[in-house]
Amino acid sequence: MDIPLFKKLHTEGLISDRSREQADAYEENRLFSLFRELRLLLYLGVLLLTGGMGIVVYKNIDTIGHQAVLAFIALITAGSFYYCLRKKTAFAWEKVEAPNSFFDYILLLGCLSLLIFLGYWQYQYDIFGDNYGLATFIPMVILFAAAYCFDHPGVLSLAVTNLAAWAGLSITPLTLLKENDFADHRLVFTGILLGVILLAFGRLTTLRRIKAHFETTYTNFGLHLFFVAALAGLFTYDTIYPLWFAGLAGVAWYLCVRAIRRRSFYFVLVIILYTYIGLCYTVLRLLWKGMEGDSITLCLLWLGLSAFGAAVFLIRLNRQIHSHDSL
Amino acid sequence: MIAYKPIYLDNRDVRKQAATALSKKIITQEEFDRIYTAYPYSLYTPNFFIRAGLFLLTVVAALCCLGLFVLASAGSDRSLGTMFIFFGVMAYGALELFVHVRGICRAGIDDALLLTGGVMIVTGANILSSHIGPFLQSGMILVLAFWGFLRYADRLMGVVSFAAFLCLTIYRLGENPTGRALLPFVVMAVSVALYYLFTRLSVLPRLRFYRSGMVLLRAAALLSFYAAGNYYVVREVNALISQGSGPVALGFLWWTLTGLVPILYIARGVQKKDVVFLWTGLGLAAAAVFTFRNYYHILPAELAMIICGSFLVAGAWSLIHYLREPKFGFTSADLDDPAVLEGLPVEGLIFAESFRSAAGPVDKGVHFGGGTSGGGGAGGGY
Numbered sequence: 001m002d003i004p005l006f007k008k009l010h011t012e013g014l015i016s017d018r019s020r021e022q023a024d025a026y027e028e029n030r031l032f033s034l035f036r037e038l039r040l041l042l043y044l045g046v047l048l049l050t051g052g053m054g055i056v057v058y059k060n061i062d063t064i065g066h067q068a069v070l071a072f073i074a075l076i077t078a079g080s081f082y083y084c085l086r087k088k089t090a091f092a093w094e095k096v097e098a099p100n101s102f103f104d105y106i107l108l109l110g111c112l113s114l115l116i117f118l119g120y121w122q123y124q125y126d127i128f129g130d131n132y133g134l135a136t137f138i139p140m141v142i143l144f145a146a147a148y149c150f151d152h153p154g155v156l157s158l159a160v161t162n163l164a165a166w167a168g169l170s171i172t173p174l175t176l177l178k179e180n181d182f183a184d185h186r187l188v189f190t191g192i193l194l195g196v197i198l199l200a201f202g203r204l205t206t207l208r209r210i211k212a213h214f215e216t217t218y219t220n221f222g223l224h225l226f227f228v229a230a231l232a233g234l235f236t237y238d239t240i241y242p243l244w245f246a247g248l249a250g251v252a253w254y255l256c257v258r259a260i261r262r263r264s265f266y267f268v269l270v271i272i273l274y275t276y277i278g279l280c281y282t283v284l285r286l287l288w289k290g291m292e293g294d295s296i297t298l299c300l301l302w303l304g305l306s307a308f309g310a311a312v313f314l315i316r317l318n319r320q321i322h323s324h325d326s327l
Numbered sequence: 328m329i330a331y332k333p334i335y336l337d338n339r340d341v342r343k344q345a346a347t348a349l350s351k352k353i354i355t356q357e358e359f360d361r362i363y364t365a366y367p368y369s370l371y372t373p374n375f376f377i378r379a380g381l382f383l384l385t386v387v388a389a390l391c392c393l394g395l396f397v398l399a400s401a402g403s404d405r406s407l408g409t410m411f412i413f414f415g416v417m418a419y420g421a422l423e424l425f426v427h428v429r430g431i432c433r434a435g436i437d438d439a440l441l442l443t444g445g446v447m448i449v450t451g452a453n454i455l456s457s458h459i460g461p462f463l464q465s466g467m468i469l470v471l472a473f474w475g476f477l478r479y480a481d482r483l484m485g486v487v488s489f490a491a492f493l494c495l496t497i498y499r500l501g502e503n504p505t506g507r508a509l510l511p512f513v514v515m516a517v518s519v520a521l522y523y524l525f526t527r528l529s530v531l532p533r534l535r536f537y538r539s540g541m542v543l544l545r546a547a548a549l550l551s552f553y554a555a556g557n558y559y560v561v562r563e564v565n566a567l568i569s570q571g572s573g574p575v576a577l578g579f580l581w582w583t584l585t586g587l588v589p590i591l592y593i594a595r596g597v598q599k600k601d602v603v604f605l606w607t608g609l610g611l612a613a614a615a616v617f618t619f620r621n622y623y624h625i626l627p628a629e630l631a632m633i634i635c636g637s638f639l640v641a642g643a644w645s646l647i648h649y650l651r652e653p654k655f656g657f658t659s660a661d662l663d664d665p666a667v668l669e670g671l672p673v674e675g676l677i678f679a680e681s682f683r684s685a686a687g688p689v690d691k692g693v694h695f696g697g698g699t700s701g702g703g704g705a706g707g708g709y
Binding site: 034053303 | 330341344345351353355358361362365367371373374375376377379380381383384385387388391392394395398434436540600605606609628629630631632633635636637638639640641642644646647650653655657658659660661
């Protein structure tokens with residue numbers, strides 16, 4: 001707190017005596033928080049420790065044996081879930097606060113080690129055989145249950161990623177574009193369908209108030225998945241690309257209106273950028289077809305002007321949202 | 328000097344303080360609203376996401392414009408270079424126009440124009456003359472970046488101009504053998520001098536708009552001081568200059584500096600409750616470990632990881648527990664989270680207060696501890 005400033009605000013009659021005293025008291029008793037520093041060190045320590053143990057196990061797998069490793073991972077999983085079940089607060093359809101600051105980390109540890117356990121088991125002993133659907137379906141169900149039971153958006157993200165894997169897609173941020181072959185038409189439609197389902201589910205979550213704060217997670221995954229798949233469709237279906245763009249623009253319009261109503265700067269930005277890419281592609285293809293010689297000048301002119309237009313549009317929308325809410 | 332109306336920048340600061348005070352329940356909502364109306368802010372400063380989007384779109388638009396210019400130019404080096412410089416100047420002109428007519432401030436558009444303007448002018452100068460040399464290059468970047476920092480209080484430009492100034496010093500000294508031998512010491516001396524200069528300047532009321540930039544500059548000066556004494560850096564730079572590799576003279580001194588400086592930074596950060604020292608020290612401690620492991624492998628990697636990891640986990644865990652009740656003015660609770668603050672035991676506050684005199688006076692010159700992330704884009708509602 002800037003004490004001279006509060007003094008000035010007080011003499012101007014903008015704040016009461018009590019508020020000024022509170023500002024003074026706050027500044028006098030001001031604490032220096034090591035919250036972030038200590039969390040960072042803890043995180044680094046866990047990373048180093050687990051990494052080091054992983055290497056040790058990897059180097060000595062001949063003497064340790066797979067069963068022992070599996071048993072150890074199972075022990076961690078069971079221990080974490082046992083702790084969470086014992087400590088958890090009563091279930092509610094609204095947001096539930098975690099009982100203590102380590103609860104969320106322990107739960108995450110349990111879920112991650114569960115995934116490692118199942119993956120290891122499948123890799124080494126082929127428990128699900130060739131039944132890959134089951135190998136992703138079972139962890140997905142457990143993760144969804146854990147996310148709702150313990151109220152953890154991070155676990156929900158894991159669950160949604162697993163749902164996509166079950167549907168044959170890889171949707172972590174780094175692999176969304178790299179590992180999916182969107183030239184495959186089946187994958188395009190799976191992506192669009194799953195995206196729409198996630199978006200609809202996000203909407204339902206708020207409408208019915210089933211853990212309404214999970215909506216951001218659903219909408220985020222749904223949005224990116226839908227737009228990437230729709231753009232892939234736009235790029236791969238050569239003959240009917242204007243139709244694809246029309247569809248994309250329609251959905252984008254609806255989502256944008258919703259995002260504005262939610263006052264979410266992040267979603268508005270993402271929607272506009274995806275739509276802008278689609279629009280540029282469509283117009284450039286039309287321009288390229290229409291002309292032969294001077295089309296590069298025209299394309300550059302269009303790109304420059306449209307980027308400017310999109311910027312102006314973004315500023316307009318921003319003024320319309322007009323609030324402090326982030327994300 | 329500064330492009331924006333000072334009154335608005337001041338009002339923005341008042342609003343920010345009021346918002347922090349409101350989130351900590353120091354002032355009431357009505358008081359906050361009153362302050363908001365009494366201190367108007369009509370510049371356009373959007374939210375972080377919008378800022379990022381506008382930055383991207385402006386870069387695309389500027390590059391397309393440049394493409395059109397290049398298509399229209401005759402194609403010789405001379406005309407192309409002139410075109411780039413002309414375009415760079417145009418970008419600066421457009422920036423001024425946007426700031427004065429549309430009243431934008433940290434809106435992504437200005438960041439993008441400032442960056443493209445500078446990059447274009449430097450590129451143009453390079454196309455025009457193929458033998459500018461690193462010395463002149465750094466000088467040019469220094470002038471452009473420093474202008475950007477002074478006029479728009481742009482933090483990135485501040486750091487760029489600091490780096491350019493260091494390069495200028497290094498290239499100048501690298502020209503003769505005595506200079507080369509003294510290089511680390513001169514860089515260290517320059518860093519210390521600049522650090523004190525930045526610290527002094529950042530408390531001046533006249534330079535209040537540059538405060539957040541000065542924080543970064545102070546961190547940059549601390550980093551360059553460490554780099555000048557780090558064994559790895561000294562050895563590699565020496566090999567680069569004298570074309571020969573191998574251990575360098577005064578090895579003991581460099582090893583001492585490599586290990587000791589991060590510890591001193593952290594100690595200073597804790598003693599002064601200074602975030603800049605603390606974070607730089609934490610980062611550099613990792614750098615020191617990596618430097619050491621680069622030359623000596625006394626332990627296999629996994630064993631070192633397990634030992635370090637156990638110490639870190641045990642240390643951090645026990646400190647988090649120990650500082651749950653504030654001690655010596657420190658706490659492990661998240662003060663930015665208003666809910667946590669409410670739950671803080673009053674006894675803890677009193678306890679901290681009684682220890683404050685023993686722990687030494689708190690540096691009240693510059694306020695970093697408040698924890699509002701320095702203006703990366705305040706709310707869009709202004």
